[in-house]
Amino acid sequence: MRYLFATACRAAKRSLKTTLLINLQFVFVFLFLTVLMGMVSQQNNNLKQIDQVIGENAWLVQPTLNDKNKVPSWNRQQVEWLEQKFPQKVGLLQADFSEMDHGKMTYAANSLLWDRISNHHDSSELRASDVDPDIMEIINPPGWRNAIEVFFLKRDSLTYPTQLSLYIFDVNDKEINLSELSAELSEMADGQPFQITRLIGAQRQSIVIESVYTKVILVFVILSSILILTSIMSFIMVRFLSQSRKLAIFHLYGATRRDLAIFVLFSNLMLIGPAFAASTVILILCSSFLPVAVASSLLGSFILFVFIAFILTLPVVHTNRSTLKINTI
Amino acid sequence: MHPVIEIQNVSKSFVDRNIDSPVFEHLNLTLNQRDFVSLYGRSGSGKSTLLHIAGLVEHPSEGIVKLNGRQVSELEENEYAQIRNQHIGFIYQDFKLIDDMTILENIEIPLALSKKKITKSERRQRCLQMIKEVELQGKENAYPSQLSGGQKQRTAIARALINNPSLLLADEPTGNLDFQSAENIMKLLNRMYEKGSMTIMIATHDDYVQQYTNKMIRMENLLKEDDRFEKPVL
Numbered sequence: 001m002r003y004l005f006a007t008a009c010r011a012a013k014r015s016l017k018t019t020l021l022i023n024l025q026f027v028f029v030f031l032f033l034t035v036l037m038g039m040v041s042q043q044n045n046n047l048k049q050i051d052q053v054i055g056e057n058a059w060l061v062q063p064t065l066n067d068k069n070k071v072p073s074w075n076r077q078q079v080e081w082l083e084q085k086f087p088q089k090v091g092l093l094q095a096d097f098s099e100m101d102h103g104k105m106t107y108a109a110n111s112l113l114w115d116r117i118s119n120h121h122d123s124s125e126l127r128a129s130d131v132d133p134d135i136m137e138i139i140n141p142p143g144w145r146n147a148i149e150v151f152f153l154k155r156d157s158l159t160y161p162t163q164l165s166l167y168i169f170d171v172n173d174k175e176i177n178l179s180e181l182s183a184e185l186s187e188m189a190d191g192q193p194f195q196i197t198r199l200i201g202a203q204r205q206s207i208v209i210e211s212v213y214t215k216v217i218l219v220f221v222i223l224s225s226i227l228i229l230t231s232i233m234s235f236i237m238v239r240f241l242s243q244s245r246k247l248a249i250f251h252l253y254g255a256t257r258r259d260l261a262i263f264v265l266f267s268n269l270m271l272i273g274p275a276f277a278a279s280t281v282i283l284i285l286c287s288s289f290l291p292v293a294v295a296s297s298l299l300g301s302f303i304l305f306v307f308i309a310f311i312l313t314l315p316v317v318h319t320n321r322s323t324l325k326i327n328t329i
Numbered sequence: 330m331h332p333v334i335e336i337q338n339v340s341k342s343f344v345d346r347n348i349d350s351p352v353f354e355h356l357n358l359t360l361n362q363r364d365f366v367s368l369y370g371r372s373g374s375g376k377s378t379l380l381h382i383a384g385l386v387e388h389p390s391e392g393i394v395k396l397n398g399r400q401v402s403e404l405e406e407n408e409y410a411q412i413r414n415q416h417i418g419f420i421y422q423d424f425k426l427i428d429d430m431t432i433l434e435n436i437e438i439p440l441a442l443s444k445k446k447i448t449k450s451e452r453r454q455r456c457l458q459m460i461k462e463v464e465l466q467g468k469e470n471a472y473p474s475q476l477s478g479g480q481k482q483r484t485a486i487a488r489a490l491i492n493n494p495s496l497l498l499a500d501e502p503t504g505n506l507d508f509q510s511a512e513n514i515m516k517l518l519n520r521m522y523e524k525g526s527m528t529i530m531i532a533t534h535d536d537y538v539q540q541y542t543n544k545m546i547r548m549e550n551l552l553k554e555d556d557r558f559e560k561p562v563l
Binding site: 003007010011014015245246250251252254255256258259 | 386406407410411413414415419425427429430434438439441442443444488
């Protein structure tokens with residue numbers, strides 16, 4: 001085995017320029033792929049974090065009116081019906097505009113919504129500035145952007161029917177039939193229409209968009225990497241021919257198929273091993289900028305590394321199969 | 330003299346895209362220790378195929394092959410490889426040297442691939458000794474591209490003999506050489522033959538080769554039973 005390794009090393013050394021060039025290309029392949037994979041993984045983590053707080057499947061149910069002079073309102077029957085239909089999933093928030101003139105605004109939240117906005121805070125009163133801005137962004141209580149001071153209060157019972165925002169949390173698309181729900185609510189309110197919309201925070205939305213972009217770039221990078229690999233392959237096929245000849249001679253003089261496979265693997269490692277090491281070092285050095293990228297990509301790039309090492313082996317072994325007949329080399 | 334290689338009722342055909350192309354059928358050949366055989370035959374008569382079957386490079390389609398009394402025709406490819414390494418040397422018309430390895434490294438291959446434990450220094454020592462025997466001193470670190478045809482063939486001979494094989498098979502070893510170089514190669518082979526107990530079989534077109542051998546075989550005669558004639562040892 002030592003002899004096979006030494007022979008592979010010597011061969012790489014004797015075609016140093018080619019070896020370096022191929023390694024350089026692989027450095028870029030490893031770096032691009034691993035950084036992008038790291039970014040996708042980081043974005044997924046961010047999404048998970050956001051979804052843990054407000055929930056991916058959150059809905060806002062609003063009464064709507066064609067007449068702008070009327071104030072949309074709820075009745076007790078509707079709210080209780082919804083609480084029964086989605087137990088422990090209905091969040092209520094009622095706005096009090098009475099002190100708006102003094103630059104103050106108060107929201108009363110039921111316990112389910114309170115738990116989400118207060119992060120299980122002990123007190124029963126909370127300033128809006130203490131609430132996670134992402135949550136504020138998502139629940140977007142009516143009129144809060146105009147008020148100077150915004151307070152949240154925990155209330156077990158809320159007064160209906162006006163200025164009530166109703167949220168349904170942790171209910172996925174399959175569990176909610178929007179038209180059916182809207183019709184039921186409408187029926188309970190003498191035909192007043194209802195609108196049900198999914199709540200997507202601005203941050204979540206931007207992460208989702210970024211993630212889509214990253215995935216698109218990743219696909220392009222993978223495609224271009226495949227092109228690079230293909231060009232490298234055709235480039236080193238010339239080398240493979242001499243390699244096949246070498247393997248056939250080794251086989252003639254006693255190398256078993258296992259010896260040949262080991263030799264080819266060593267030869268491939270000369271082409272990608274230094275590139276893998278270099279890209280890993282670069283990623284570690286950049287870890288302060290891309291910590292998640294490095295953490296997630298090391299395993300990913302290692303798998304890629306092993307994959308490429310064997311993929312590069314296949315054509316040689318295949319070529320070799322047809323040329324092991326010694327009279328054809 | 331015991332038989333080194335026994336080929337009994339061997340047939341060989343190559344199958345390509347379901348088309349069976351027979352090379353020869355029911356061929357018999359026995360080479361004893363210290364036989365020095367020249368094998369003649371027209372192109373396509375199966376000389377190289379016979380050498381490959383005798384050299385355990387290819388399996389026969391039918392029949393039995395024995396090496397030093399042991400039946401080997403049914404063995405696996407890896408076992409073939411190890412037997413080749415220990416017992417058989419090969420020389421080819423086109424030398425089959427590895428271009429990016431030095432002369433010393435080329436000669437070293439059979440020793441390095443041997444399953445016997447041979448240290449690097451011992452390998453080197455044996456290679457240098459062999460280089461001396463084939464008169465290539467000073468060329469140890471040269472590459473094949475820096476050598477003449479005759480020198481390349483000397484290198485190939487050194488590589489073939491480095492493991493002291495009991496059987497040396499040569500396929501047109503002088504085919505690519507001018508007359509002088511060819512004669513030198515034959516003299517070298519003869520010298521090596523005289524020194525040891527090796528059996529040599531040379532497939533050739535060159536008539537003068539038979540003056541160095543003690544037996545001449547025609548391929549076409551092998552196909553008929555016991556139809557060969559012997560030449561006196563020179």
